[in-house]
Amino acid sequence: MIYFLEIIAILLYNVFMEKLGQILIKTGKIDQQTLENALNEQNKSYRLIGQILIKMGAISENDLINALSKQYDIPVIEDISEIPAECLKILPRKFIMRYGVIPFECNEKKIKIVLSDPLYLDIVKNIEFATGKDVKPYLMNESTLASLINNYFPETIQQSIEKSNITFSEETDTTEIHSTVYDLKSEASSTPAIVITNTILENAIKSDASDIHIEPQKNAIVVRYRIDGVLKDVFHIPKVLIGAVTSRIKLLAGMDITIQRSPQDGALTLKYGDEKEISARVSTLPTLYGEKLVIRIIDRSKVMRGLEELGFSENNTNLIKKYLAYPSGIILVTGPTGSGKTSTLYAGLNHINNQTLNIITVEDPIEYKIKGLNQVQINPKAGLTFASALRSILRQDPNVIMIGEIRDLETAKIAVESALTGHLVLSTLHTNSAVASITRLIDMGIEPYLLADTIRLVIAQRLVRKICDNCKSSYNISEEEKSLLNLENDVMLYKGKGCSKCMNTGYKGRTVISEVLEIDDELKKSILMRKSETEITLLAHNNGMKTLAEDAKEKVIKGITTIDEVSKVVDFKILKTLNEIESKRSISKPEITALEESYGDNVEKERSNMSRTTKRQPSIMIVDDSKTIVVMLKALFESKGFKVYCSYNGKDA
Template identity: 40%
Template sequence: MFATPDHNLDLNRLLDTLLAEQRLSATTALAVLDAAKDHVQTHPLELIASLAQDDPSATLDLDGLCQWLATKVGQPYLHLDPLQLDLGHAAGLVSTAFAQRHGILPVAADASGITIASAQPYQREWEADLLRSLGRPIHRVMANPASIRQVGAACGQLARQVAGANHQHGAGMAQLEQLLAKNRTLDTASAEDAHIVALVDWMLQYAVEQRASDIHLEPRRDKGQLRYRIDGLLHPVYAFPTGVTLAVTSRLKHLGRMNVAEKRRPQDGRLHSRLPSGQEIELRLSSLPTPFGEKLVLRLFDPQQLQQDFTRLGLEGTMLQRWEHLLRQRQGMILVTGPTGSGKTQTLYASLDRLASPQINLCTIEDPIERLHPALNQLQVHAALDLGFANGVRALLRQDPDVIMIGEIRDQETAQVAIQAALTGHLVLSTLHTNDACSAITRLQELGVATYLIKATLVGVMAQRLVRTLCQQCQTRARPESGACPQCRGTGFHGRTGLFELLVMSDTLRQHIDADADVQRLRQLAAGEGLRSLRQCGEDKVAAGITTEQEVLRVCA
């Protein structure tokens, strides 16, 4: 229907059908035909999409055109997303050169056959070659030609790096560890280590491109699993051979200034790196011994994320006004609570941004320092030098501070010095790990803080969570027939926002804090004074079309 005698897509027939269905204007069609004279190698759908961008009568972008054509020719359409494809398994079945020559990409393989994505639905010459070499049925799907090139090139490069690293390091880990133990940097090592360097560079670069907050490298019995946490959920990315996993782990430990030879104890490290793209990133590393090797988790610090204001964090309206009122206090303790990864640090930095002025001395003690701020005097925890949170706060108190931010209250000693700082005329901001705002009171009691000191110092607690936000490109898309959304990969979510529960201490609440404080009773009293729970905040976000009820229940269950 749409093919030329050589089985390529026929541009004229495509344009005729799009015009007949009123999906394109005649002016755009003529412009496409004129441009085709100088772009003979360009895929017809890419050419149409590029010139239809400013056509108000055009109803399809490139993904939409591909989906439209797939329906016409009776082939399934597949939006290519490396995070949702088992490319590591399928890529080894077809050589990169063969795939690029025919414009195809293997996307899945199992006992029933191999699935191949193509942007030329009538081209079939390569099918016989694959059927003969693989001995399996071929299942075809239609995909975006630009995505096939991009994903194919990236996966081909990655497959070559993994193969090269596996060949050189699969049986040579002892030599690699000896090399690293001698503090020889792999950046200047012999060419045999270049594959590991390239793999690590790719892993970090791709994590940034995919907006990952954490990288998990997990050893298994016969492979190593690479996963990224994106918008709060983990996504499998690639499965490395065991030897490659060990080499990549050693490389990262070396870069993070961790003891490469030590594999029996958990370790922490920090890495500042410049990516091949030129972007600088900060990462915090944590290793954990497991039966199959060391599991490594890398937390990515994005300075742009930490520079968000309250509104972009999702804190607004009456709750924002009450929070800003708390920040205007001259002394006392303000806590932000929630589990790891709930956005507590972002809220603290936004609060410090609001407080920063030439008239105020703001000091922080952090582990690690997640964002260098010109208005703050920042102190890094250093366990090897016996510089913990408690000792650090004592040192900061001798620096004439007005506001002190403590990265986390995690033990009795830190809690006691934080309370003392709040009692002696300082505003103290810190974090705790509790499920809700009222539980912060009993948590302080569990840490050994006297009840009368909690009454005297605590002025407010804000609990928070992060929920995924609905993809605005999907919600406001002017071209509803465009197919899968490249921004959210068809998940319907892109980015996250905060849910907040703000407890402002009142005389009534303080009267009910005793040695046997009942969290449920405190919560009821606070609700009577205007406390809105995390779930109620989530309901407001759902009503505003920001997120979904299922997403709120997922994080507030």
């Protein structure tokens, strides 16, 4: 009798409750015409009116879930930071995946569940009957709920295989499958191979992964995503599918699927959504249990970010923009692999890219194709190296030259010559600090006087993860953290609790930690005098340069990142060291002044000696219409002790 009355109550409620479309009109989300268009579409497709309105772009998922909340009188929950393990055991995994419902809070008497579709409200009674507990439903938008479920039940690949109604035997002998090219192509084109590959790629793009690792292990294939610089296990695939998956990806990347015992490289382009185009680089490596694949995802939309969006401080951003406006000189970006150097170079090029400049880049490889740039791909097999490409570029009337990396002395020399002859040169180096780039180039064989004349700015940087804004919380700083940051007063610090939007890591996105070295007149003197790296660092710091550690400290205090995160890439000991040096300087200022004066006396003595010996110097005149040739010969003869006069035409000579 009770069950019958419940049915009557539900029917009466459905008859008299306000329609979804009317709620959306009342709240100003849509107008009557939009609703009528959606209803006409519903008559053709028989889909839910809310989904039709979302596809039309008339409303968002949040608009829909808020309207459904009013319609069914069910509260909305925007996010769930963490689900206790005991709650995850209440419902079978297949039930959760089928109905899109998951318990997130539970005790001895009550269970709270979240779902995105109120049409499944009848399962509340089923759960109450099965558990003997009261069930309280909440609504969440479909995308957020799907992400939440995927965090706790991530085997989405296996689900896709199950949906395809195709089964695989674990005992299948894959050695015969690979016997011919025909079989390989057939296997790679099979439905499960396509489904699995598409799912791997789509989930990676949705997760903002930079790399996909497909690793064959003894009993399974492990798929891992690199998200914000950290690898995360996503799901496992049955080992029997290794041939199908690798062959499918290799076909898409234009690689030879018959070659399995040698490394290969390939590339592919993906279309995600209506307009978004994403490139990917693929590399294979033969391992003990099969071919390991790494797919590097290159999202072109990300390269259009400005310097501010990368995370540079206002002062550092202004410095970079100042020297990007210079017509000549060298700007270097330094740091280890994966520190975001290329992104900074592209952001700089985007800042100055316009029709009045001829910008040419030399890259290995070309990661992003940018409109307005002339991009050159290095090809050592064809004899096209950084150095050989640069020689050709100088005959192409460039204004700005971007060199992917200064790897050797020859490339470094041409970069310096290019800057001396009126070109702005941007490039990267692998050094630990901004000042170390100067000493590295000198160690390579570049004369200090040439560096002093050409280097304008050096940017050293690291990438760290940002705290997730959705689950950020504050806490009181500990004594250990105060000591590490060299702080005297207590401050509030921040960390992420972990939620569905950050895959329970507490971090979402990355920002740059940087130190920007401006080569002013004092630093030029230090370079000419071959002062040590430490001396130049202290001088630069005294002139206003913030070190990596100081920039990291500032971002920790502002709540952008955490101490744990920046400690991986920055040594905070330098904060105490700098303070100690500053305090010693204030005590022994006369000694410092005397030391500086002695350096000045030495400089004057050198100048005096040079003026006396200049009278006896052999002299030579170089005449050529090529500035490059003149500069090269001038440097050569000066190194041999000649007094050099230059001219670019016979009449002036």
